[in-house]
Amino acid sequence: MLPALLFICIVVPILAAGACFVVRAQAVRSATVLTTGALLTVGSVLLAAQGAFSFDPGTLGGLGWGTLISVLDFLLLAVILFYGFRLKSRLVQILALLQIAPLAWFELFALDHGAAVLPLHGDGLSLLMVLVISIVGSLICIFAIPYMKKHEEHLHLAKSRQPRFFFFLVLFLGAMNGLVLANNLLWLYFFFEVTTLCSFMLIGHDGTEEAVRNATRALWMNSLGGVAFVFGMILLYSRTGTLDLQALLMAGPLAGAVLLPVALICLAGFTKAAQVPFQSWLLGAMVAPTPVSALLHSSTMVKAGVYLVLRLSPLYAGSFLGTSIALFGGFSFLATAALALGQSNGKKILAYSTIGNLGLIIACAGLGTPAAMSAAILLILFHAVSKGLLFLCVGTIEQGIGSRDIEDMRGLYKVMPRTAIITVLGVATMLLPPFGVLLSKWLAIEAAAHNAPLVVMLALASALSVVYWGRWAGMLMSAPFSREVKPEPLSALTLRPLQILVGGAIVLALFIPWIYDSFALPMLGESVFSVHYGVLTTGAGAFAVYPLFFAVLLGALFAWWAARKSRFVPATSLYMGGANATGSLEEPAFVGPMNKPVKVAFGNYYLESVFGEGKLTRWVNIAALALLLLVMGGAL
Amino acid sequence: MLAQYIMLVFVGLLIAPVAGGLIAGLDRRVTARVQSRFGPPLLQPFYDVAKLLGKESMIVNSWQVFCAYMYLLGAVLSVVLLFLQSDLLLLFFVQAIGALFLVFGAMSAPSPYSQVGAQRELMQILAYEPLLILVFVGIYLATGSFQISEILTHEQPLLFKLPLLFIVLGYALTIKLRKSPFDFSTSHHAHQELVKGVTTEFSGPYLAIIEVAHWYETVLVLGLVALFWSTSLWGMLALLLGTYFLEILIDNTMARLTWRWMLSYVWIVGLVLSVLNLSWLYAS
Numbered sequence: 001m002l003p004a005l006l007f008i009c010i011v012v013p014i015l016a017a018g019a020c021f022v023v024r025a026q027a028v029r030s031a032t033v034l035t036t037g038a039l040l041t042v043g044s045v046l047l048a049a050q051g052a053f054s055f056d057p058g059t060l061g062g063l064g065w066g067t068l069i070s071v072l073d074f075l076l077l078a079v080i081l082f083y084g085f086r087l088k089s090r091l092v093q094i095l096a097l098l099q100i101a102p103l104a105w106f107e108l109f110a111l112d113h114g115a116a117v118l119p120l121h122g123d124g125l126s127l128l129m130v131l132v133i134s135i136v137g138s139l140i141c142i143f144a145i146p147y148m149k150k151h152e153e154h155l156h157l158a159k160s161r162q163p164r165f166f167f168f169l170v171l172f173l174g175a176m177n178g179l180v181l182a183n184n185l186l187w188l189y190f191f192f193e194v195t196t197l198c199s200f201m202l203i204g205h206d207g208t209e210e211a212v213r214n215a216t217r218a219l220w221m222n223s224l225g226g227v228a229f230v231f232g233m234i235l236l237y238s239r240t241g242t243l244d245l246q247a248l249l250m251a252g253p254l255a256g257a258v259l260l261p262v263a264l265i266c267l268a269g270f271t272k273a274a275q276v277p278f279q280s281w282l283l284g285a286m287v288a289p290t291p292v293s294a295l296l297h298s299s300t301m302v303k304a305g306v307y308l309v310l311r312l313s314p315l316y317a318g319s320f321l322g323t324s325i326a327l328f329g330g331f332s333f334l335a336t337a338a339l340a341l342g343q344s345n346g347k348k349i350l351a352y353s354t355i356g357n358l359g360l361i362i363a364c365a366g367l368g369t370p371a372a373m374s375a376a377i378l379l380i381l382f383h384a385v386s387k388g389l390l391f392l393c394v395g396t397i398e399q400g401i402g403s404r405d406i407e408d409m410r411g412l413y414k415v416m417p418r419t420a421i422i423t424v425l426g427v428a429t430m431l432l433p434p435f436g437v438l439l440s441k442w443l444a445i446e447a448a449a450h451n452a453p454l455v456v457m458l459a460l461a462s463a464l465s466v467v468y469w470g471r472w473a474g475m476l477m478s479a480p481f482s483r484e485v486k487p488e489p490l491s492a493l494t495l496r497p498l499q500i501l502v503g504g505a506i507v508l509a510l511f512i513p514w515i516y517d518s519f520a521l522p523m524l525g526e527s528v529f530s531v532h533y534g535v536l537t538t539g540a541g542a543f544a545v546y547p548l549f550f551a552v553l554l555g556a557l558f559a560w561w562a563a564r565k566s567r568f569v570p571a572t573s574l575y576m577g578g579a580n581a582t583g584s585l586e587e588p589a590f591v592g593p594m595n596k597p598v599k600v601a602f603g604n605y606y607l608e609s610v611f612g613e614g615k616l617t618r619w620v621n622i623a624a625l626a627l628l629l630l631v632m633g634g635a636l
Numbered sequence: 637m638l639a640q641y642i643m644l645v646f647v648g649l650l651i652a653p654v655a656g657g658l659i660a661g662l663d664r665r666v667t668a669r670v671q672s673r674f675g676p677p678l679l680q681p682f683y684d685v686a687k688l689l690g691k692e693s694m695i696v697n698s699w700q701v702f703c704a705y706m707y708l709l710g711a712v713l714s715v716v717l718l719f720l721q722s723d724l725l726l727l728f729f730v731q732a733i734g735a736l737f738l739v740f741g742a743m744s745a746p747s748p749y750s751q752v753g754a755q756r757e758l759m760q761i762l763a764y765e766p767l768l769i770l771v772f773v774g775i776y777l778a779t780g781s782f783q784i785s786e787i788l789t790h791e792q793p794l795l796f797k798l799p800l801l802f803i804v805l806g807y808a809l810t811i812k813l814r815k816s817p818f819d820f821s822t823s824h825h826a827h828q829e830l831v832k833g834v835t836t837e838f839s840g841p842y843l844a845i846i847e848v849a850h851w852y853e854t855v856l857v858l859g860l861v862a863l864f865w866s867t868s869l870w871g872m873l874a875l876l877l878g879t880y881f882l883e884i885l886i887d888n889t890m891a892r893l894t895w896r897w898m899l900s901y902v903w904i905v906g907l908v909l910s911v912l913n914l915s916w917l918y919a920s
Contacts, residue, residue: 411746413699432736433729442725446782449773452914456770456907463765467758470736474743474754477699541723541782548730551713559705566701572694574747575836588746602751605759 008043013174021167037138044134095223121183124519129180144291214284225271232264263635273305276624290395298388317368326366332359337464342611375443382436389501411479429505434548648719656851691840703741710734711852721785745837753833757821764808800913815887
């Protein structure tokens with residue numbers, strides 16, 4: 001059973017990706033993506049149900065899988081090097097060579113190939129990741145089927161580029177599952193690099209000048225992480241004599257010079273998770289079609305970065321390195337919340353919010369206490385579902401109204417009521433109790449309370465994020481009175497993923513105790529919570545999940561019923577200081593100079609003089625670089 | 637145990653709005669005296685709400701109705717959590733539901749006054765939110781718990797250990813109670829009542845709901861103040877009366893200032909005071 005499930009989770013998406021590339025018929029591609037999604041969903045659930053496992057796939061017709069991975073590794077780096085030359089990017093070339101040369105030396109001369117290293121291992125964290133990748137990732141791929149069709153119709157392409165697009169999209173899922181299940185650091189590195197290549201290809205998909213430029217930036221930044229990974233891995237091997245992650249973790253916390261390689265691998269994680277000062281590649285990635293953004297932000301790519309930092313957390317827990325990683329993550333959370341406040345571009349707000357939430361996860365990993373680790377693990381799951389949903393919502397809105405600017409989403413409820421309500425609910429799950437993201441934030445603040453600078457950063461960042469989320473949700477509801485709002489037509493493959501994700505984001509809150517017991521508890525060993533009647537109690541506080549969930553649900557249903565009933569209430573005109581130009585609520589206007597009607601116009605406060613990208617980015621990057629030096633110095 | 641909880645919930649549900657309304661009435665009378673006027677009867681806020689409830693419903697947008705009820709829900713739930721002596725951070729997050737839905741309600745009407753009110757309200761939230769979190773973290777460091785039931789067992793008044801954080805709470809309180817100099821998203825003064833920021837477009841029963849929700853919020857923030865002298869009933873009363881009277885004085889002596897000023901001033905002063913007080917706690 002286990003080999004079959006692992007085959008489904010890692011190899012099937014890779015095969016399906018090949019099928020998407022080779023067979024060019026739209027129907028076949030759709031069927032392949034749908035089938036793969038179904039297989040992945042079932043496979044990942046069954047795999048998670050099996051619980052923790054270790055697995056050695058043996059050999060493939062006499063050839064060791066390890067050897068195969070090594071060969072593929074060099075092939076992959078050669079491809080990246082090739083693109084370095086094609087893009088004429090000296091940086092990409094150098095960074096690729098800086099991986100190829102040491103890796104070749106390592107594999108040929110330093111590494112003991114005879115030593116037994118367990119290739120695959122699954123525990124709570126990696127199984128939860130597999131579920132997120134397989135289910136959320138599949139939903140995004142399915143959403144992409146109608147989305148890309150429309151996208152290409154809009155571009156008037158002579159020849160469809162969808163086979164290539166779906167090849168990398170589906171390949172991503174397999175690579176991510178491989179990454180989180182890999183126990184041999186060399187395997188992990190291979191899958192890590194596959195995600196770099198996939199993201200590069202997907203970001204540059206549309207082939208515009210801007211897309212290529214941004215893809216190149218993503219490539220060199222992630223290659224920088226790759227270089228850090230290679231050197232970290234080699235150093236770690238030279239100091240501990242093993243590449244077996246479980247063996248390393250079993251040996252317990254490291255100290256002294258052995259922390260340097262760990263810090264290097266964490267640096268690789270930071271670049272992949274687009275932490276400041278590496279945030280620009282993820283923001284540049286916004287040029288890609290929206291399913292790509294959704295995938296990168298929710299279930300793949302950036303999650304690989306935090307996974308890595310979280311995975312290694314027991315090795316540096318309690319050290320100065322841990323404390324400085326916590327500060328670094330906290331700063332990312334704060335800086336990106338401030339940057340998001342200055343944005344009116346919906347996708348950019350989502351991007352900054354992603355980096356911020358990943359920063360919070362990294363801060364928790366740095367703290368390393370069971371409570372902090374629990375917060376991080378829960379946040380990975382809940383952020384993935386809500387953020388995947390919100391990106392898909394923005395994609396749908398963009399195709400509906402032709403803009404991703406939140407100012408243009410004013411009154412969306414009247415034009416696209418379904419999408420507007422789903423988006424509002426999605427924002428609520430990022431922002432309000434009793435949903436999972438907020439519960440994780442609650443736990444994180446309690447866990448960080450003993451670290452004054454960190455808790456100040458979290459408090460400020462959390463307030464800033466309330467403003468940028470709240471503002472957005474409010475605009476979606478803003479609409480003149482209308483007795484009947486007609487639901488907009490959406491294709492099933494667009495609507496279903498949205499519905500499943502929004503349902504998941506809401507209902508998953510009810511399963512928090514169970515999720516915690518199944519995925520976090522076995523890993524952490526000691527429980528942070530005790531659960532009575534769905535109230536999670538820590539030593540320091542309590543979060544009433546069930547009572548709150550039902551109280552809010554009942555209240556919201558009542559409010560919704562009252563709002564529905566109010567359709568028959570007479571509409572009143574707006575208050576304009578007595579200068580209403582017309583009685584119409586559709587086009588509010590007031591009497592202006594020369595008795596001419598002046599249309600009412602308003603906008604949000606973006607505080608650009610303080611929080612604008614142009615004002616803030618440079619200082620944020622300088623501060624983040626200083627903190628990064630602190631992290632690296634802390635390891636020495 | 638369960639019966640006791642249920643009783644506490646009902647006490648919170650029923651007593652809080654009565655207390656909040658009385659405080660609002662008392663506030664108006666004391667304010668009037670400070671300004672050498674007589675002021676309305678003590679029960680005037682109740683008369684006002686009763687009158688509003690009797691009016692015909694008129695709305696600009698159905699979302700307004702939804703948001704008014706959600707605002708009430710957030711305020712009521714947070715007061716219930718207060719009476720159940722629950723987690724301070726949880727209570728804080730729940731009150732944020734209410735605060736946000738008031739903003740959503742104002743934003744749902746395409747009206748310049750309520751839109752500007754909503755933006756200003758967001759800036760007020762931005763100003764007080766981090767400070768409240770830091771006050772709660774300070775309480776946690778002093779008592780070892782975020783749980784009000786645990787905090788109440790602390791033997792010394794918290795005020796002694798958290799004097800600066802009490803001042804910080806005062807800033808948050810002034811904003812939450814919508815008092816000058818921080819009252820620009822809505823205000824209780826007669827000359828401004830015609831155009832009242834976030835509530836401009838609410839009328840009749842829905843305005844009444846918002847008024848009642850605000851009473852709940854008043855009880856909530858005063859409950860937080862009371863935590864700072866929870867060891868004796870008289871101490872608590874003295875602290876509450878003193879603080880509230882000071883609020884009225886500040887309200888009447890300060891001019892309303894811009895939100896830009898508020899944001900930078902409250903953040904800077906609040907953060908400096910918080911960090912100082914937190915540092916003492918870490919040191920001790």
